[in-house]
Amino acid sequence: MSPALALLIRDVKLAWREGGAIGVALGFYLIVVIITPLGLGPDLNLLARIAPGILWIGLLLAALLSAGRIFDNDYEDGTLDVIATGPLPLPVVAGLKCLAHWLATGIPLVLIAPILGLLLNLPIGTFPSLVLAMLAGTPAVSFLAGIGASLTLGLRRSGLLLALLVVPLYVPILIFGVSAVTPYVAGPNSLWPPFFILCALSLASIVLAPLAAAAAIRNALR
Amino acid sequence: MQLPFSVSLRAHDIACQRGGRTLFQGLRFKLAPGEALLVTGPNGAGKTSLLRQIAGLLPLADGQLAATGADSTPLDDTPLAELCHYVAHADAAKSALSVRENLAFWADYLEGGESGLAQALNAFGLNPLADLPAGLLSAGQKRKLALSRLFASPRPIWLLDEPSVSLDAASVTRLDAVIRDHLKAGGIAIVSSHVPLKTKFAHELALGLERAA
Secondary structure, eight states: HHHHHHHHHHHHHHHHTTTTTHHHHHHHHHHHHHHHHHHHOOOHHHHHHHHHHHHHHHHHHHHTTTGGGTHHHHHHHHHHHHHTTTOOOOOOOHHHHHHHHHHHHIIIHHHHHHHHHHHHOOOOGGHHHHHHHHHHHHHHHHHHHHHHEEEEEEEETTTHHHHHHHHHHHHHHHHHHHHHHHTTTTSSSSSHHHHHHOOOEEEEHHHHHHHHHHHHHHHHHO | OOOOEEEEEEEEEEEEEETTTEEEEEEEEEEEOEEEEEOOSSTTTTTHHHHHTTTTTTTSSSSEEEEEETTSOOOOOOOOGGGGEEESSSOOOTTBBBBBHHHHHHHHTTTTHHHHHHHHHTTTOOOOTTOOOOOOOOOOHHHHHHHHHHTTTSSSEEEETTTTOOHHHHHHHHHHHHHHHHTTTTTTTEEOOOOSSSSSOSEEOOOOOOOOO
């Protein structure tokens, strides 16, 4: 098995095994979406209107919840030291670990989103565009989270600081993600412009975030 | 174990700074294939920092570190870090993975392949524990798991930071034998240790003396 594949598979396996990652993220997402109608009352029209926003905000927060684990566990137990002496350049390592976060956390969150949409009275006709927009946007979510995770390496209780660093970077994803799904925007082209912008955001993050994360990791290993 | 090639390691006037304080400077040594270096010194003298510098994790404040091939050709294409196995205080063991999965990952990641995994499992007798989650291992067994990584792929330079901590007497003897075999095969070992090892060290480096004096 190639070093890159070995690292990717190990990270996905650890995310499933250690439980905390996926279980907590999905559970958190579920809770956020369930308590929203309880707080707003049973106005179905209102719920349908704000459903895309709630689903996106819930997804971003749920993804952030497990973002600290991208590098932190490997840093604490010395694995990152050994990985740094391996055959892969550090930006590639950082990219693979963010990719593993997307595979293990991003995709399950996207798949559960339509089911949660039912709880918010989101029209079933918007489900395909919801899933498409989320699949296009969540790589950016995981890779940007990687920057925050690498910058907060070695800090105690780094979760809040990580959120402060990363949430501002999520603003464009949120804006275009919601506008891709909003059912009240008329016209046949309402999905594609925001969809392509989400793709662009993801591609840019996939290229740039590993470089930033690798620089931060280098600094943390000193 | 066969090494892909043997190297010499030369340190020329290297210095180390941590937090604005100079730990050591003007450090020189030259290790030929098959030679070992014992690094000694009081706590905080910079033993770990020196090993991390050789492993490429810590930048040199000054000086040069270079590995050359057996026929004194420079090894331009391979960075020094990729010639080194670094076994630190932290064991780099994943408690959610079994012993076999831990070593299989290192064998794959460090490009040792199937034979690397088999050798690593045998090196410190971890075969009977192979299917146990690493989280259940004792401190000494975790140490052996970390040391077994040395066999996951053949690399000429071993950097061992207090390798005998929490090992039992039989395992320390085994560690000695393993280091001797590595040297016999033309490898280099740089060991920091407070516990006397039976390995014959060609060179000894005492850090932190100039500050005490």
